Amino acid sequence: MDALKHIFSSVLHVSTDEVTKDLSPDNTPAWDSLNAIILVTEIEKAFAVRFTFDEAMAVKNFGEVVQLVRSKGAAL
Amino acid sequence: MQPLSYISAYTHRPKSAGSRLHPVSINLITNFTDDVLERILGGMCLNEGLYPVITKAPYKQYGIALNDRTSPIYRSKPDISFVIFDASAHHQSEFLSAEHRDDTLSAINAYAGAVGGHTVVGLFSLPYRGAYGHFFSEEPLFVALSDFNHKIKRLAQTNPALHVFDANKVMHRIGEEQARDPRGQCAFDMPFTSEFLAALCAEWMAYVRAGLGLSRKCIVLDLDNTLWGGVVGEEGPLGVTLGKEYPGVAYQHFQRALLSLWECGVILAINSKNNEADVREVFEKNPHMVLKEEHFAAVRANWDDKSTNIKSLAEELNIGLESVVFIDDSPLERERMRQEVPEVLTPDWSVEPEEYVQKLLALNVFHQMSFTEEDKKKGKMYAEEARRKKVAKTAGSVEEYIKKLRIKIQVAEGDRVAIARASQLTQKTNQYNLTTKRYSEADIAALIKKGVLVATGEVSDVFGGYGIVLLAIMEVRGKEASLDTFLMSCRVMGRGVEQAFFEHLLGRLRTRGVSTITACFVASAKNKPAEGFLPAMGFKKTGVKLNERRYMLALGPVAKKLTSRKGKSILVLSS
Numbered sequence: 180m181d182a183l184k185h186i187f188s189s190v191l192h193v194s195t196d197e198v199t200k201d202l203s204p205d206n207t208p209a210w211d212s213l214n215a216i217i218l219v220t221e222i223e224k225a226f227a228v229r230f231t232f233d234e235a236m237a238v239k240n241f242g243e244v245v246q247l248v249r250s251k252g253a254a255l
Numbered sequence: 256m257q258p259l260s261y262i263s264a265y266t267h268r269p270k271s272a273g274s275r276l277h278p279v280s281i282n283l284i285t286n287f288t289d290d291v292l293e294r295i296l297g298g299m300c301l302n303e304g305l306y307p308v309i310t311k312a313p314y315k316q317y318g319i320a321l322n323d324r325t326s327p328i329y330r331s332k333p334d335i336s337f338v339i340f341d342a343s344a345h346h347q348s349e350f351l352s353a354e355h356r357d358d359t360l361s362a363i364n365a366y367a368g369a370v371g372g373h374t375v376v377g378l379f380s381l382p383y384r385g386a387y388g389h390f391f392s393e394e395p396l397f398v399a400l401s402d403f404n405h406k407i408k409r410l411a412q413t414n415p416a417l418h419v420f421d422a423n424k425v426m427h428r429i430g431e432e433q434a435r436d437p438r439g440q441c442a443f444d445m446p447f448t449s450e451f452l453a454a455l456c457a458e459w460m461a462y463v464r465a466g467l468g469l470s471r472k473c474i475v476l477d478l479d480n481t482l483w484g485g486v487v488g489e490e491g492p493l494g495v496t497l498g499k500e501y502p503g504v505a506y507q508h509f510q511r512a513l514l515s516l517w518e519c520g521v522i523l524a525i526n527s528k529n530n531e532a533d534v535r536e537v538f539e540k541n542p543h544m545v546l547k548e549e550h551f552a553a554v555r556a557n558w559d560d561k562s563t564n565i566k567s568l569a570e571e572l573n574i575g576l577e578s579v580v581f582i583d584d585s586p587l588e589r590e591r592m593r594q595e596v597p598e599v600l601t602p603d604w605s606v607e608p609e610e611y612v613q614k615l616l617a618l619n620v621f622h623q624m625s626f627t628e629e630d631k632k633k634g635k636m637y638a639e640e641a642r643r644k645k646v647a648k649t650a651g652s653v654e655e656y657i658k659k660l661r662i663k664i665q666v667a668e669g670d671r672v673a674i675a676r677a678s679q680l681t682q683k684t685n686q687y688n689l690t691t692k693r694y695s696e697a698d699i700a701a702l703i704k705k706g707v708l709v710a711t712g713e714v715s716d717v718f719g720g721y722g723i724v725l726l727a728i729m730e731v732r733g734k735e736a737s738l739d740t741f742l743m744s745c746r747v748m749g750r751g752v753e754q755a756f757f758e759h760l761l762g763r764l765r766t767r768g769v770s771t772i773t774a775c776f777v778a779s780a781k782n783k784p785a786e787g788f789l790p791a792m793g794f795k796k797t798g799v800k801l802n803e804r805r806y807m808l809a810l811g812p813v814a815k816k817l818t819s820r821k822g823k824s825i826l827v828l829s830s
Contacts, residue, residue, distance in 0.1 A: 189263030213290055216443050220436070221259055232442070 180255050183248065186221045187241065190214050200242030218244075226253040258291075258449035261298025261456075265307075268297065272306035279305045279467060282328045282336035282370070284312045284321065286349070288445045295449065296337075296456045300463065314444075321362040329370055334693075335466045336370060337459055338363060339377035339422060341446050343435070344385045344396055351395060356403050364410045367417040373466045373624060373695055375459065376411070377422040378404040383431045415675070415696030418462065418624070425455050461619040468682040468693060471521075471600060471620045472574055474513065475565055477583035478527040478534060478556070482510065482546070484608065488529055492536040497543040505608035510545035512612045517550055520630035521621050522572060522637060524553045526564045526581070531556040552637035561588055562595035572637075573745040575685060575781055580620065624682065625675045625696065629722035636746065639719040657750050658824045660716040664725070664756055666829040668763075669703045673711045676723045680742060684726075685781040687753065688742040689774065689788065694728075702728060707739070712756045714747050721746050725756045729764075729772075736764055738774035741788070748784065755825040757792055761810060763829075770810050778802040 184198040191209040193202070204210040219235045222228070222244070228251040238244055249255055272278040279300060283293055293309050300307035310331035312320035317338075320326045328336070340359075342348030349355050367374035379400040387394040411417045426434055434451035447455075464470050479486045483506050484496025497503045517523055523546070527534065534556040538548040548554075553571050555564040561583070569576050576598040583589050584604055592601045606614055623630065643660065650656035667673060678696040685691065694702070703709050712725030724744035730737050743753045764772065774789055776782075779802075790796075794806035 185263075186259065189259050189266055192266045213288070213443060216439065216445070217262075217291060220439065220449070225259075232438075 180245075182225055183222065183245065183255060186218060186225060190217050190221065198241055200245070201240055203240035222248060226251070228253050256302070258295055258453040261296075261302065261453065262291070262294045262449070263298070264301045265294040265297035268301055269306075276301070276304055276306035277467070277469075278308065279335070279463060280308045280310070280331050280333045280372075281463070282310050282312075282331060282333040284317050284328065284336060284338040286315070286317060286340045287440075287447075288314060288443050291445065291449055292447075292452045292456070295452050296459065299453075299456050299460050303460070303464075303469075305463070305467075318359065318362065321359075321366045324369065328366075332371060334372045335463055336367070336372065336374040337377070337462075338374065339420075339455070340379060342379060342396060342400060343440070343446060344382050346440065346446075348396065348399075350379070350403060351399050353399070353402070356399065356406070360403065360406050360410060363407070364414055364417065367414055368697055371695065371698060372416070373418055373462065374416055375418045375420050375462050376407050377420045377455075378407065380423045380426040380431075415625070415678075415700065420458065420462070422455065425451065425458060429454050457619070461622045462624075464620060465622045465624045466682070466693075468685065470578075470622055470683075471580050471618075472578040472683075473522040473524060473552075473569075473572060473580070474516065475524045475526045475568060475579055475581045475599075476513075477561075477585070477588065478525060478529060478537075480584040480608075481582060481604070482506065483537070483541075483544075487533045487537055492533065492540045495537065495541065497541060499543075502608055503543065505611065507543065507545055509608065509611040509615065512615050514545055514550065516615075516621060517546075518631065519621070519626070520623075520633035522552045522574070522633070523550050524555075524568050524572065525551055526555045526561050526568065526583075528558055528561070529556045552640070560591075560595075562592055565592070565596055565599060573686075573748055580618065582615075623679060625679055627676045627679055629676055629679075632720070632722060636719065636721060640746075642718050643716075653749070654823070660718070660750070662714060662716045662750060662752060662755075662825045664752055664759070664825060664827045665713040665715075666710060666756065666759055666827060667713070668708060668710050668829075670709075670711055670830075671700070671703070673723055674699045674703070677709060677711055677726050680723070680726045680744060681740065684742045684744055685779070686745050686783075687748055687785045687788075688740075688779075688782050689738070689785050690740055690777045691779045691782060692740050694740075707731075708736075708760075710756075710760055712752070714752055725752065727757070727760055729760070731764065731767060731769060734768060734770045736769045736772045738772060741774070742785075750825075751823075752825060753788065754792065755827055759827040759829065765810055765812070772808045772810060773797075774806045774808070776804045776806070778804070 184195045187198045188195045191207055191214060219230055226248055234247060238247060245255060283289055289311060297307040297309055310327050312328055320328050342350045363376060381397060381400055385394045385396060408419050411419045429451050434447060436448045439445035476482055484502055487495050497506050513523060538544060553568050555568060569579055576596055580600045581592050582604055586605060589601045592599060602618060646659055647656050650659055674696050678694050678699050681692060681694040699709060708729040708731055710727045711723050713723045714721040724747045726742050728740035730739060774794060776789055789806045794808045796804060797807045798805040
């Protein structure tokens with residue numbers, strides 16, 4: 180979980196403490212479409228998983244990211 | 256470090272440089288989405304104590320930005336500009352058009368000449384596969400990119416502000432399959448993986464260091480298990496592992512790599528826990544040594560603490576500790592050096608000897624923006640210096656020593672041949688430098704063209720030449736002159752040549768009818784040695800503002816005798 184939070188903190192200019200399940204594009208100005216794809220790429224690399232475009236775009240907040248990563252069989 | 260760490264460092268960077276970080280203005284000009292590139296480059300700068308201010312040409316607008324002298328990339332006054340374009344086989348590249356290529360090339364050339372600092376242009380990396388496979392080199396994209404690459408190389412030969420960087424080499428290192436990100440390209444026009452971008456930025460950092468005058472000048476080496484295998488004190492001068500067979504040959508390779516850096520002007524020195532007599536014996540008796548004693552500017556073979564030794568080496572060689580790299584196979588010695596003298600770069604060296612060469616070259620910290628004749632001669636100059644030191648020991652006083660050297664200064668004004676060296680002096684000279692202003696070759700050429708007095712001094716003595724080591728830049732307007740830059744390479748410090756050179760220039764100004772000269776001393780972290788120069792030349796302080804001290808000199812019709820002048824016996828010639 181720390182690794183996942185670290186990725187969000189690195190890309191989105193928030194501290195790891197601020198990365199909660201409710202963190203979302205709506206309450207995080209830096210979470211734009213460009214940073215979204217950077218996040219996707221970094222998460223895929225860190226956890227050796229691969230998302231489809233639709234999966235990645237459907238994500239609404241950090242909590243859903245956690246679920247998505249887990250659904251790919253990665254341990255968090 | 257992983258790309259993400261650099262991204263993180265840049266995302267969370269402080270709001271301003273503060274007093275600890277050295278600001279650097281970088282322009283980034285690409286034809287793809289370059290946000291990740293910006294962040295990785297920024298993170299690498301921060302990692303080295305630099306505070307990056309990165310200005311980008313807006314997405315897909317590089318053509319407009321390059322041509323518009325009021326655009327942000329002109330206003331940012333960059334120290335360095337990086338230009339890199341990408342074209343891949345099915346992406347309908349604009350660079351397939353010959354007209355677009357030529358327009359872009361001439362825009363880059365004009366930009367590099369006008370914007371200031373250095374402009375580093377990446378060659379296109381040629382795609383591994385195309386529709387023609389490997390059968391025909393006539394494939395349109397291949398032809399187009401080769402054409403651009405060829406032409407930009409030609410432009411760089413005549414434009415000193417323009418440098419060519421071969422991005423193919425980075426592709427070569429990473430491998431195209433690891434370097435390209437097809438999804439990134441399709442979704443966001445981000446054609447490269449962050450691994451490729453990090454490798455690219457790692458190479459760009461060498462240009463940043465060189466451009467800011469932060470390159471390292473000297474390698475201080477341990478001996479046992481660093482320059483040869485085994486311990487000379489135990490195995491004897493002929494018993495150490497060195498020769499044509501493995502593993503001895505690995506040490507020979509390392510010595511040859513060091514020798515090639517020495518031939519590029521990097522200074523070598525020794526810092527080893529050994530008896531000096533044992534070390535000397537290896538140099539004298541072991542036929543497998545590639546490096547000879549003459550390649551080393553100074554030697555510390557003793558049982559003192561290595562950090563104490565390195566400080567005295569730097570002092571003897573007249574170089575700052577921040578221009579030194581220390582190489583030692585012992586983790587303990589390295590750790591102690593990092594603790595005691597953090598300015599010295601002490602790279603991790605826990606690798607097998609056959610890895611030493613790659614490790615050394617990968618440091619990437621020795622490069623200069625230009626490679627002048629002076630650089631090639633530097634190794635020899637240090638050998639001459641060792642002979643001078645012997646004379647200094649027998650001379651009774653500094654004056655007597657200077658007299659024995661029979662120093663000559665050849666002064667030239669507005670010498671176009673010396674432009675590269677003059678620029679390099681402004682980049683590299685930190686200690687004896689009144690204002691520490693950095694100028695590119697293009698800047699110097701522009702100053703000469705404008706009629707600013709750019710005077711260089713080439714110094715020699717009975718033992719040989721020091722090369723061009725003095726530079727003064729002065730703007731003369733009617734009866735007033737203002738000193739913009741005055742510097743002296745540390746190679747000739749302590750001989751009074753700066754005074755003799757300046758007195759000569761005063762004489763020249765006098766004949767031009769100049770009556771007052773204004774000058775200033777801008778204190779930096781390193782230029783304390785130059786602090787007393789202006790007062791010693793008779794200048795009077797007129798004001799102080801922050802770290803800047805302003806001075807003025809009223810120039811009488813006749814030269815005043817300076818009481819403190821060391822270099823009375825120096826002969827000054829002008830061409």
